[in-house]
Amino acid sequence: MSAGRASPALLAAPSGLVYLLALLIPLASVLLLSLQGFDFSRGILPRYDLANYADLFTDPLFEEALGRTFRIAFVTTVICLLIGVPEAWIIRRMSSRWRGLMLLLVVGPLLVSVVVRTFGWMVLLGTNGLINGALVALGVPDAPFRMMFTEFAVILGLVHVMVPLVVLAVWASLGRLDPALPRAAESLGAGRLTIFRRVILPNIMPGVLGGALMVFCLSASAFATPAMLGGRRLKVVSSMAYNEFLNTLNWPLGAAIATLLLAAILAATLLWTRFVERRALRRLGGA
Amino acid sequence: MRPGSLVLDGLAKRYGPVVAVQGVSIEVARGEFLGLLGPSGCGKTTTLQMIAGFETPSEGRILLDGQDLASTPPAKRGIGLVFQSYALFPHMTAAENVAFGLEMRRVPKAERMRRVAEALDLVHLSHLADRFPRNMSGGQQQRVALARALVIEPQLLLLDEPLSNLDAKLREEMQVELRELQRRVGVTTILVTHDQQEAMALCDRVAVMQAGRVVQVDEPWRAYELPADSFVADFLGRSNWLPARAGGGEAEVAGRRFALPPELAGSEGEVMLTIRPERLRIGAEGAGSLPGRVHSRVFLGASWLYRVDTAIGPMMVTAQNTGAPPVEEGAPVSLSWDSHSLRRLEAA
Numbered sequence: 114m115s116a117g118r119a120s121p122a123l124l125a126a127p128s129g130l131v132y133l134l135a136l137l138i139p140l141a142s143v144l145l146l147s148l149q150g151f152d153f154s155r156g157i158l159p160r161y162d163l164a165n166y167a168d169l170f171t172d173p174l175f176e177e178a179l180g181r182t183f184r185i186a187f188v189t190t191v192i193c194l195l196i197g198v199p200e201a202w203i204i205r206r207m208s209s210r211w212r213g214l215m216l217l218l219v220v221g222p223l224l225v226s227v228v229v230r231t232f233g234w235m236v237l238l239g240t241n242g243l244i245n246g247a248l249v250a251l252g253v254p255d256a257p258f259r260m261m262f263t264e265f266a267v268i269l270g271l272v273h274v275m276v277p278l279v280v281l282a283v284w285a286s287l288g289r290l291d292p293a294l295p296r297a298a299e300s301l302g303a304g305r306l307t308i309f310r311r312v313i314l315p316n317i318m319p320g321v322l323g324g325a326l327m328v329f330c331l332s333a334s335a336f337a338t339p340a341m342l343g344g345r346r347l348k349v350v351s352s353m354a355y356n357e358f359l360n361t362l363n364w365p366l367g368a369a370i371a372t373l374l375l376a377a378i379l380a381a382t383l384l385w386t387r388f389v390e391r392r393a394l395r396r397l398g399g400a
Numbered sequence: 401m402r403p404g405s406l407v408l409d410g411l412a413k414r415y416g417p418v419v420a421v422q423g424v425s426i427e428v429a430r431g432e433f434l435g436l437l438g439p440s441g442c443g444k445t446t447t448l449q450m451i452a453g454f455e456t457p458s459e460g461r462i463l464l465d466g467q468d469l470a471s472t473p474p475a476k477r478g479i480g481l482v483f484q485s486y487a488l489f490p491h492m493t494a495a496e497n498v499a500f501g502l503e504m505r506r507v508p509k510a511e512r513m514r515r516v517a518e519a520l521d522l523v524h525l526s527h528l529a530d531r532f533p534r535n536m537s538g539g540q541q542q543r544v545a546l547a548r549a550l551v552i553e554p555q556l557l558l559l560d561e562p563l564s565n566l567d568a569k570l571r572e573e574m575q576v577e578l579r580e581l582q583r584r585v586g587v588t589t590i591l592v593t594h595d596q597q598e599a600m601a602l603c604d605r606v607a608v609m610q611a612g613r614v615v616q617v618d619e620p621w622r623a624y625e626l627p628a629d630s631f632v633a634d635f636l637g638r639s640n641w642l643p644a645r646a647g648g649g650e651a652e653v654a655g656r657r658f659a660l661p662p663e664l665a666g667s668e669g670e671v672m673l674t675i676r677p678e679r680l681r682i683g684a685e686g687a688g689s690l691p692g693r694v695h696s697r698v699f700l701g702a703s704w705l706y707r708v709d710t711a712i713g714p715m716m717v718t719a720q721n722t723g724a725p726p727v728e729e730g731a732p733v734s735l736s737w738d739s740h741s742l743r744r745l746e747a748a
Binding site: 291293294296297298299300301302303304307311312315316396397398 | 452454474475476477478479480481483484485487488489490491500501504505532534548549552
């Protein structure tokens with residue numbers, strides 16, 4: 114090629130431009146905005162300092178929301194792994210006739226709008242909802258239970274939509290496995306559980322860890338599900354940012370909250386890849 | 401290690417209306433090396449899967465040392481398996497792979513380590529014990545798979561196309577090694593392959609399968625020399641077909657008469673005779689029984705393969721490479737043979 118060295122850069126330019134326009138510039142402006150001040154009567158103030166961050170670090174409400182956000186994300190991730198990883202393996206072992214149908218069912222929640230899906234949970238979980246109605250009718254003591262506007266409801270709603278991500282990530286890893294592996298293990302005397310634990314699981318770790326990271330990041334930054342199932346009182350970081358932007362109209366503070374959330378998720382991701390993923394994948398030949 | 405005898409008794413497998421295997425009855429003696437040989441789709445792999453326990457027979461019995469395996473799950477059969485893909489556990493070293501079967505049997509650690517070392521030594525891989533499969537060559541992975549299957553001291557060893565992923569030279573080396581290893585260990589072995597050369601090189605007996613049935617079970621050289629039918633004749637090496645009119649101890653091919661061997665002397669009327677390419681001699685024009693013209697020739701190193709066009713169609717002739725210049729393409733020649741090399745078969 115006569116274009117020589119310039120051609121790779123030139124070929125990457127269109128995507129680079131999109132990246133710049135759609136991601137880097139908005140991010141930079143959010144960062145810039147977060148340094149500015151705000152006054153209720155005068156709006157955004159033309160000064161740049163770390164006052165917003167200082168406020169947030171001393172705000173117990175923010176600390177509570179941050180803790181809740183990561184707690185919810187963590188529990189959601191663990192539950193999604195416990196359900197999604199075995200689920201993928203079980204579907205994989207089904208006959209091809211059922212496999213396609215089951216995979217479609219698993220992906221189902223992703224195909225439904227978040228608002229519709231969450232309203233469904235509200236109908237089920239409400240004090241006068243289906244579940245409580247059934248429990249009361251059955252004469253369960255202490256029924257009805259308070260389920261709406263709890264962390265339980267938020268986690269339930271998140272797990273519902275995040276499990277497919279784990280299944281799909283693990284599915285991709287399973288597809289790369291030699292289909293003879295389980296039979297080889299079986300012929301050597303391994304039972305079903307041993308085959309899964311000793312042979313399959315270690316080899317699908319890339320999918321498991323990738324799926325976990327995806328679920329964690331998406332859960333930590335989820336907005337609609339926590340906002341609807343958690344209500345006004347149960348704030349997570351993303352709903353706090355939303356509140357500052359649209360209700361209080363304190364954009365700089367909202368930007369600071371968003372920036373901190375981004376930084377926290379980024380840090381969690383880096384720690385995860387550094388300490389968990391690399392260690393787990395060393396046996397599989399480099400991560 | 402105590403090798404077992406295996407009896408397949410009227411084994412059949414049907415998938416709905418599709419018959420994969422039908423009426424397979426073979427007896428394998430202790431320590432014997434049997435080849436299940438046939439083209440793809442002949443039912444040889446299904447038969448192997450039934451012996452291993454991954455497929456349930458529709459009919460028939462499988463007896464290992466006189467014991468019916470029907471109700472024994474694969475994990476309890478104690479059969480060693482080597483897969484075409486080797487199916488080594490990618491996250492385990494060679495030694496860990498070999499140790500897996502012993503761990504499942506709860507063999508104490510000290511004994512386990514001793515037996516793993518022995519098994520790796522058996523396949524000459526002691527120096528690679530701590531290597532992962534991805535860092536091994538195909539031949540080395542093959543040996544680990546063998547060691548892993550043998551270390552559990554199976555009564556029966558099943559090999560599913562074990563050499564088909566190796567390149568030609570390595571495959572020949574592994575054939576010699578596999579044969580020698582099986583002799584030394586003495587384990588009863590069944591090899592599934594579509595490669596007739598491999599089956600003949602390795603096995604004490606071959607069972608040739610076609611369309612779900614066993615056509616012939618015999619020692620390789622017998623099956624080659626006295627094929628049961630035209631399918632076996634064609635599958636085990638090449639065959640030339642000579643349509644002839646027989647009578648009075650002689651046969652007439654393309655207007656020329658020649659003697660029939662004593663065992664075929666009683667043949668009368670239209671018959672189909674066959675002869676192997678290496679039993680045909682290529683000579684100067686007019687010298688032999690069947691005139692023809694060299695259509696093409698292929699150099700195989702140790703021999704030449706000629707295609708000679710004759711009045712009864714193209715004939716394949718193998719001639720040893722004696723160092724003399726080969727017959728030119730297009731040259732008129734004459735083919736001759738010894739009458740005892742002729743076989744009579746029903747055409748397929």
